[in-house]
Amino acid sequence: MSISYRNMLAFIRVAESATFAEAAEKLHLTQPALSSAIKKMEEQLGGKLFSRSTRRVSLTPEGQTLLPNAKRLVNEWDETFHDMQNLFAMQQGKLTIAAMPSFAESKLPALLNDYHRKFNNIRLRVLDVVMEATIDNVLQGNAEIGFTFEPEIADGLIFKPLFTDEFIAVMYPGHPLAMQDTVPWHELLSHPFIAMNRGSAVRRWTEQAAQGPGQLNIIAETGQLGSVGQFIAQGMGISVVPAICRQQMESRGLLCCAIKDNPLKKPVGMIRSQRGGLSVAAGEFWQLCERAYTRSENNSL
Structure with missing residues (x-):
């Protein structure tokens, strides 16, 4: 059984009008x-x-029981309908984005600002x-x-490349390699490496790239690229990081330079699930990006 809205x-x-004539007029219906x-x-x-x-109608006890529930159901439907209209019209809603810290700090703020405006x-x-x-x-x-x-394994994902990141060498001021504008890859291998x-x-x-000409001289490791920069700032060693970290590294007073014959060039982009489509809010942001x-x-860093 399904009772229509x-x-x-x-x-x-x-029930509110007490006459069919008055109710029919409000509903823009004929009395029949x-x-x-x-x-x-x-x-x-x-x-x-x-x-x-002959003159009026009144609710039976059963009708009186139904009335508050009917009002609640109609109000809930009206609110749901209104909310959905707002979602499709982008008048309300939410959007959750995941981003690796290097992108979240360097590239994402400007994109989100354009979207928010x-x-x-x-x-x-x-x-x-x-x-x-x-991921x-x-x-x-x-x-x-x-x-x-x-992603190296993209099962269940759609990847949209945005630009190519060429990794850069990072070192502290005064490091022997700091005088060079471009550092050959093989010269990085013998120095203490974070x-x-x-x-x-x-x-x-990084290890795959180092296996050909030599091995990395790793003296410390950490889980965040920001911490890599902190270790370098203390003079512990050098490192190779994505170019989207340049601003983060330079803000710590570190020197960044290009790598000659750079073996580390990786596409950076957006991912979304293959299951189902994006919400209207997410779809608009995807297109904006x-x-x-x-x-x-210039689509490379």
Whole structure:
């Protein structure tokens, strides 16, 4: 049994008006059409909802029981309908994004600012997590969009490249390599090296690149690129980091330079789940990011 919204509203209007004529006028219906709607509803429920006289109608005890519940259901539907209209019109909603810290600090703020200026009723939440956690959050549905290096295993994901990151060498002022504008890759291998923790993608890529000409002289490792910079600032060693960390490293007084014959060039972009589509809010942000990097004259760092 399914009672239509229209018939439920007709019942409420008759109960509030006490006459079919008045209720029919409010509903912009003919009296026969209104009477038919009430009759159908009574047949579906299995009993009378109104006691009828020549002048007025009044609720039966069963009708009195139904009225507050009917009002609640209609109000909930009206609110739900209104909320959905607002969602599709971008008048309310939320958007959760996951991003590796290097992107969250360097690139994401400008993108979010452009989005917020256009859709200021959308509440934004950013999960500032490492690459692996960014991927997991998107796969698990905790975030609709993630910003990360291209996943090596992309099962269940859609990846949209935005630019290519060429890793850079980072060192403290006064380091023997600091006088060079460009550092050959092989010269980095003999110096004390600050690495990311084993298991991270950056650590894996760096070690893979070092296996040809030599081995890294790792003297310390950490789980965050920001901590890598802190160790270098103390004069403990040098490192190789994504170029999107340049601003973060230079803010600590460190020197960044290009790597000659650089073996570390990785696409950076957006990911989303292959399961289902994006919400309207997420879809607008995805398109905004695509347009922003399409307009860019230089898609590499």
